[in-house]
Amino acid sequence: MRAVRLSVVTAAATAAALTAVTGCAEKSDSKASDDAITVVAKDDSCEVSKKEFPAGHVKLAVENRGSKITEVYALFPDDRIVAERENIGPGTKATITAEFKAGDYVIACKPGMKGDGIRQTVKATGGKAAAKRSPEMDAAVAAYRQYVQAQADETLPKVKVFTDAVRAGDVEAAKKAYAESRIGWERTEPVAESFGDIDPKVDVREDGLEDGQDPAKDWTGWHRLEKALWQDKKIGDREKQLADLLDKDLADWQKRVGKAEITPTSMANGAKELLDEVATGKVTGEEERYSHTDLVDFKANVEGAQKSFDLLKPVASKNDPKLVAELDKQFAALNALLDKYRTDKSGYVFTSYEKVGKAERKELSDGVNALAEPLSKLAAAVVK
Amino acid sequence: MSENTTEEQGAAPSRRKVIGWGGAGLALGAAAAGGAVALTRDGDHTAPVADSGGAVPFHGPHQAGIATAVQDRLHFASFDVKTKDRDELIQLLKDWTRAAERMTAGAEVGEGAYGGLPEAPPDDTGEALGLKPSRLTLTIGFGPSLFDGRFGLKDKRPGALVELPKFPGDNLDPARSGGDICVQACADDPQVAVHAIRNLARIGFGKVAVRWSQLGFGKTSSTTPDAQTPRNLFGFKDGTRNIAGTETDRLAKHVWVSGKDAEGAAAWMDGGSYLVARRIRMNVETWDRTPLSEQEDIFGRDKKEGAPVGKAKEHDEPFLKAMKPDSHVRLAHPDSNNGATILRRGYSFTDGTDGLGRLDAGLFFLAYMKDVRTGFIPVQTSLAKNDALNEYTQHVGSALFAVPPGVRDKDDWWGRALFA
Numbered sequence: 018m019r020a021v022r023l024s025v026v027t028a029a030a031t032a033a034a035l036t037a038v039t040g041c042a043e044k045s046d047s048k049a050s051d052d053a054i055t056v057v058a059k060d061d062s063c064e065v066s067k068k069e070f071p072a073g074h075v076k077l078a079v080e081n082r083g084s085k086i087t088e089v090y091a092l093f094p095d096d097r098i099v100a101e102r103e104n105i106g107p108g109t110k111a112t113i114t115a116e117f118k119a120g121d122y123v124i125a126c127k128p129g130m131k132g133d134g135i136r137q138t139v140k141a142t143g144g145k146a147a148a149k150r151s152p153e154m155d156a157a158v159a160a161y162r163q164y165v166q167a168q169a170d171e172t173l174p175k176v177k178v179f180t181d182a183v184r185a186g187d188v189e190a191a192k193k194a195y196a197e198s199r200i201g202w203e204r205t206e207p208v209a210e211s212f213g214d215i216d217p218k219v220d221v222r223e224d225g226l227e228d229g230q231d232p233a234k235d236w237t238g239w240h241r242l243e244k245a246l247w248q249d250k251k252i253g254d255r256e257k258q259l260a261d262l263l264d265k266d267l268a269d270w271q272k273r274v275g276k277a278e279i280t281p282t283s284m285a286n287g288a289k290e291l292l293d294e295v296a297t298g299k300v301t302g303e304e305e306r307y308s309h310t311d312l313v314d315f316k317a318n319v320e321g322a323q324k325s326f327d328l329l330k331p332v333a334s335k336n337d338p339k340l341v342a343e344l345d346k347q348f349a350a351l352n353a354l355l356d357k358y359r360t361d362k363s364g365y366v367f368t369s370y371e372k373v374g375k376a377e378r379k380e381l382s383d384g385v386n387a388l389a390e391p392l393s394k395l396a397a398a399v400v401k
Numbered sequence: 402m403s404e405n406t407t408e409e410q411g412a413a414p415s416r417r418k419v420i421g422w423g424g425a426g427l428a429l430g431a432a433a434a435g436g437a438v439a440l441t442r443d444g445d446h447t448a449p450v451a452d453s454g455g456a457v458p459f460h461g462p463h464q465a466g467i468a469t470a471v472q473d474r475l476h477f478a479s480f481d482v483k484t485k486d487r488d489e490l491i492q493l494l495k496d497w498t499r500a501a502e503r504m505t506a507g508a509e510v511g512e513g514a515y516g517g518l519p520e521a522p523p524d525d526t527g528e529a530l531g532l533k534p535s536r537l538t539l540t541i542g543f544g545p546s547l548f549d550g551r552f553g554l555k556d557k558r559p560g561a562l563v564e565l566p567k568f569p570g571d572n573l574d575p576a577r578s579g580g581d582i583c584v585q586a587c588a589d590d591p592q593v594a595v596h597a598i599r600n601l602a603r604i605g606f607g608k609v610a611v612r613w614s615q616l617g618f619g620k621t622s623s624t625t626p627d628a629q630t631p632r633n634l635f636g637f638k639d640g641t642r643n644i645a646g647t648e649t650d651r652l653a654k655h656v657w658v659s660g661k662d663a664e665g666a667a668a669w670m671d672g673g674s675y676l677v678a679r680r681i682r683m684n685v686e687t688w689d690r691t692p693l694s695e696q697e698d699i700f701g702r703d704k705k706e707g708a709p710v711g712k713a714k715e716h717d718e719p720f721l722k723a724m725k726p727d728s729h730v731r732l733a734h735p736d737s738n739n740g741a742t743i744l745r746r747g748y749s750f751t752d753g754t755d756g757l758g759r760l761d762a763g764l765f766f767l768a769y770m771k772d773v774r775t776g777f778i779p780v781q782t783s784l785a786k787n788d789a790l791n792e793y794t795q796h797v798g799s800a801l802f803a804v805p806p807g808v809r810d811k812d813d814w815w816g817r818a819l820f821a
Contacts, residue, residue, distance in 0.1 A: 282520045347607055375576075379610075383483060387607030397521030 617748025
C-alpha cells in the first residue's frame, strides 16, 4: 500500500464501517439536520460551535473564512478518521455528516491542506446505542476479530526470523524469510490500514513517499529492506536499524489490531478492498518489484478476503444465495489459477512474478475481475 | 432500428416535417443549433444525418449500428468468453440485451447510478447521467472461435465465417486481434459510447473478459452519403461510394444475409451480416512528407474536392483506367473486384504516441457484408499486393464476426436463434 493513497483508503474503510450504522440512524433521526454544529475555518483558527453534543448522526456545517483552501477532519482520538472533507475553497461552505458514538473526538482544520491541522477536542455524550445487529452478524464480527488478532500474533515470530537474518547480515536467509513474513499482514491489510499510521511505516514503496520525504531517512519497512536485499544485495547498519524498527512497528500493530473498528459491512468491503490491492499492485508486479514475490501477497490477499466471505456466508446466503454460489465458484477458480504457480499446495513458494508472462498476467487479472465484481455486492447482501 | 431506414429518431420524430426534406442541393451544416441535421443532395439517398442527441430504436429485423447513419464516435470491444457453461453464456447475452435496450434509450443500467443501498456499488457507473441517448447503437457479433466446440455451436458455424487468410504485409498483434464476441458501440457523444462498453464489460466480468478494445473518432465513411464526405487521417475523403442506409436494394444485395444465399448459410444468420474489423496503423509522418501530386496519385482522387482523376466533382463516376494501376481507389473499386461491395463504417483512431514520438494513429476499419469470401477477402487480397498506399499503412489488428439479426422485441435477445 502506498502512503499517498493512505488517507483515501482509510477514509473509505472507515466510511464503510460507518455507513451501516449511519443508514439506520438516518431513518430514525429526523431532526439530525436541525442542530448542525458549525465549524468556522480560518487560516489560523478552527472554531467549533459546540464542544459537546449528543451522540448519533451529526452534521458539521463547515465554512472556510480563511484565504487558503482547507480540509476538515473528524477524528477518533487515535487519529482514525471518522469523516473528512477535502478541498474546501476560501469563502465556500461544505457539510460533513457522520455517526458519532459516545466518546471523545477531534475536529481538525488543515489550512493549505498540510500538516496535522488546527485541532479541537469535542465530546459526543449519552446518546444512541450502535445499531442492533443479529447474533449471526455479531458472531461473524467476533470471529473475524479473532482471525485478525491471530494473524498478527502469528506474524510477529515470522517477522523475527526475517529481521534476525537481517540483523545477522545474512542476505540469503533474509531473502528466504521475506515473503512469508508478510502473509499475515497481507491477509488483513484493510484492518491494518484503518489505523492510518502503521501502514506507511511498514508497507510503503519508494514511490509512495510524499513530496519532501527523503528516501534515505523516511523510507522504512519491508519494501525498503526488499530493495536492499534484492537490488543492493547488501545489509548495512541502516538495514539493521530498519529491521529493529519493523519489529517495533509491527508490535504496535499487534497491540492495536484487536481494537479496530469492525462491522459486517467493513468486513465485506474489506474483502473487496483486498482484491483491489491485488488488482492495482500485485497483478502489475509493482508491489514486489525487487523480490518478485507478488504471488505470495496475491494469495494472502485472496485468503483474507475469503475468510471474511466465509464468516459472512450464513447471513449472505439468506439474502442472496445466488451471489454466494457465484462467489464460491469464483474463489475456487482464482485459487485453482494460483495453484498453477506453486508445486506444494500447502506451502507459499510461488513462481517468481518475473517469470509470469503477459498472457498469464492477463488471465490472473481476468480472474481477479471475475471475483472482485460479485464481491463488491457482498456488503449489500449482508445488510439487505 | 426499423428496416432499411436510417432516419428514424425516437426523440425527434417530426424533424423531417419541420425542415421539409428532399429539396435539391440543400445542406444544413452538421452543427446547426438544436440538433444537427444535414440533408443529402442526392434525391436517391436522401436521409437526414439525424438528431445527434436522439435515440435509435434498438429492436428490428436487423441490428442497429450497421445501416444506421454513422455516428461521430466509436468504442469497440472484443471479448473472450471465460465461462465454460453454455447456460451462463446465454444468461449473459440476455442480461446484455436488456442493458443494451436501456442504454440505447438513454436510460441507466439496472437500478441506476444512485439511490440504491449506500453500502453497495450502484448498478450503473453513472458517467452518462444527464447525457442524451446520443444515437447510441450497440451491435453484437460472434467470432469464429466461439464455434470451437465449447458451447456446442460447432454445427452452427456458417460457411461464410471463415478464418481470414494472411494478407501480404499483415503484422497482426494477437492481443489486438480475434475474440469470441464483439460489441460495437457508436454514439455521437464519446462518453455515451464508452459508458456503454464499460457497463457491458462490468456485467460480463467472470463470464467474459475484454480481449482488446478500440476508441474511434472522426468517422471515415458515411452511410448517408451526405454533402461532406468525411476525411481520413491522410486528409482524403473516404467512402464516397459507400452504401447508404436507405439503399434497400444494395443493402439486400451486399449486406444482409438471406437464407437463400450462399452455400453453408446458417438459418440463424438470416437478416444478419458479417463484420470485418482491422486496425490499420497509418505512418502519418512519412505521408505528410509526400508531395501532393504523389498523395493524389496514390489515392486516385484530388485532395480538395475528392474528385476521381480527370473528373471535376467527388461524386463523378471514376474512370479507373485514368488512374495509376496501383492507386487505392482503382484497386478497391467494385469494377476491379467482380462487383465486390462492402458497407464501410470505419473510424480514425489515435492512441497517443508510440514511444518513438510518432503518432500512434490510423484507421479502425469496420466493414459489413453479406459474405467475406466475395467481399473483403478479394478486395483486400488485391490491395495488400498492389496498393501504393501500403507504403504508408500496416494492418496490425484483425477480427471477423458473424453479426446476428436484430432483436425483435422485449422477449428476444442477442443470439437467441444461434443458441436455439
